[in-house]
Amino acid sequence: MKQWNVAILGTGAIAAVMADTLNGMEEARLYAVGSRTLDRARAFAEKYGAEKACGSYEELVADPQVELVYIATPHSEHWANALLCIRAGKPVLCEKAFTANAAQAREVFAEAERRGVFITEAIWTRYMPMLATIREEMNSGSIGQVRMLTGNLGYSIADVPRLRDPKLAGGALLDVGVYPLNFALALFGHGYDRVESSCSKLPTGVDAQNSVTLYYPDGRVAQLNSSLEACLDRQGVIHGTKGYIRIENINNFESLSVYDGQHQLVRRVERPAQITGYEYEVRACLRALEAGELSCPEMPHEESVRVMELMDSLRAAWGVRYPFE
Structure with a gap:
């Protein structure tokens, strides 16, 4: 059985859950972790057994051994992080909410399609x-x-x-x-x-x-x-x-x-x-990658956009707007 090299971008609590998940899987392993500081990356890698620690996200996506990147950063960072991975040709499993708004989601998916790179949203209940x-x-x-x-x-x-x-x-x-x-x-x-x-x-x-x-x-x-x-x-x-x-x-x-x-x-x-419970979304990614697909049928790109559009409309009705919008 092929064992896929998965990298985690981010070192927070949700990244720790994914690390535990990968360490319990046969078909995937925690290969690398990336953080904004090398000290944090090294501490995470040592705790969870990652082979490589990267002190920047750019270093992580430049590694030719990385076969799938799990984005575990705050919602506000998903857009930039996903585009970084896609432009480096790295398949992406991006934590929910996929982006901060629908416009960002559409841009990410368009870039992924243009470059022929796989990406899906890690809304884990959809894969269970x-x-x-x-x-x-x-x-x-x-x-x-x-x-x-x-x-x-x-x-x-x-x-x-x-x-x-x-x-x-x-x-x-x-x-x-x-x-x-x-x-x-x-x-x-x-x-x-x-x-x-x-x-x-x-x-x-x-x-x-x-x-x-x-x-x-x-x-x-x-x-x-x-x-x-x-x-x-x-x-x-x-x-x-x-x-x-x-x-x-x-x-x-x-x-x-x-x-x-x-x-x-x-x-x-x-x-x-x-x-x-995270293993189901990882396995869905691996199945899609093995089949040469750019998305997962469990959470198609258009579905992620529809969810983001609904949340945009709710925030608009409430008068909740983020400073970067």
């Missing part, structure tokens, strides 16, 4: 096998006709400097709100014809908590909440005319429980064993 299980159950008729979906995700993390800072594209929407949105859009699609939303803000001007409702022409409704100030239940529920499906943790699907119209548990499905 549990998503297919949820879709199958929703479409099976077990809960009758589906009429509503709800999704909540929030943590008490408003004191994290990065999340408070508009210069770093902070706020609840791009960090945690992207998961309820993707949960709804992956199951109900983009055919909504009306959006209602509201938010409360931190003193810095970014959204602290928000509520979004998508209305579909056939009467279906998706109601979604996210927060930096409160621990929300992380649940997703698909409501039908004969019962409902409860999904534990829409940020990393843990289980699916089907209830009938009398609120009695009919069955429960646990997620399969996993390393961290």
Whole structure:
């Protein structure tokens, strides 16, 4: 089996999760890590067993041994980091939110297509096998006709400097709100014809908590909440005319429980064993690269753009604008 050399651009908490993931995989390995300082890169490489530490992103993408770059920097940096990788000819797995806005996303994808370089968004729930299980159950008729979906995700993390800072594209929407949105859009699609939303803000001007409702022409409704100030239940529920499906943790699907119209548990499905859950997006990248594809079917480029366009429209309605826009 070929073992792919994966490099991580960035050394924060999410980079650490990817490092643990790669260290548990057979088909990929943590080859290199890049940081803005060599000391940080060396410390990360030593802790997680990377072969190479790079004191700049430019050095990382110049290495001919790097076969896939995982971008683990703040949202505000994804656009520049992705373009750097693409122009060096390096395939990219870019953490969510893909960019700070849709214009940046379109530019990145256009550049990747022009140069024939692979790139995809690392919205990990889109790649998980549990998503297919949820879709199958929703479409099976077990809960009758589906009429509503709800999704909540929030943590008490408003004191994290990065999340408070508009210069770093902070706020609840791009960090945690992207998961309820993707949960709804992956199951109900983009055919909504009306959006209602509201938010409360931190003193810095970014959204602290928000509520979004998508209305579909056939009467279906998706109601979604996210927060930096409160621990929300992380649940997703698909409501039908004969019962409902409860999904534990829409940020990393843990289980699916089907209830009938009398609120009695009919069955429960646990997620399969996993390393961290990040391995699915990495494997999707490797499959695409082996097939010579420039994107992953689990998260096509146009889908990432549509999600960014929706988030742009929400921020515009709330008056949340980043200084660099």
